Amino acid sequence: MPTLAKPISPAEAAICSTTENAAKNATATFTAPGNYTFTVTVTDGPGLTATTTTNATVVATPAALTLDPPSATVPVAQTRTFTASVADQFGNPVANPTVVWNATGSGGTVSQSGVYTATAPGGPWQVSATSGPISGNSSVSVIKGSTTVTL
DSSP states (O other), rough: OOOEESSSSOEEEEOOSSGGGGGGGGGEEEEEEEEEEEEEEEOTTTTEEEEEEEEEEEEEOEEEEESSEEEEETTTTTTOOOOEEEHHHHHHSSSSSOOOOEESSSSSSETTTTTTEOOSSSSEEEEEEETTEEEEEEEEEEEOOOOOOOO
């Protein structure tokens, strides 16, 4: 019957084990990244056993990307900074993710630091951010700017 040895890290894992032949397909479910040690002991009908140990490393993988703000209205010739938050498959923030920015439409441009510069009224257009295989979008509308005259 497969059993889970104490994980090396404080992360948690659960393993399904049975006393039937189906245990040959046991599944471990992890709730955090870390290094884990598994000890598997197989016992046959007469009581003979065989034991082996193996290690597994669970790596945090970016799984969700959220942009802030989710939508914005920006006057022509003004800027708005967008930020991207990336979370791993366990919902934990990913520190310093690599993010590629893009703007659609003819209303403005976005820098690779997430600063949108409005150039022409209209929209809504999209500002998007991509980190590996995941992406997120924000809606941007550009309005005519106002002119202030000081006398």
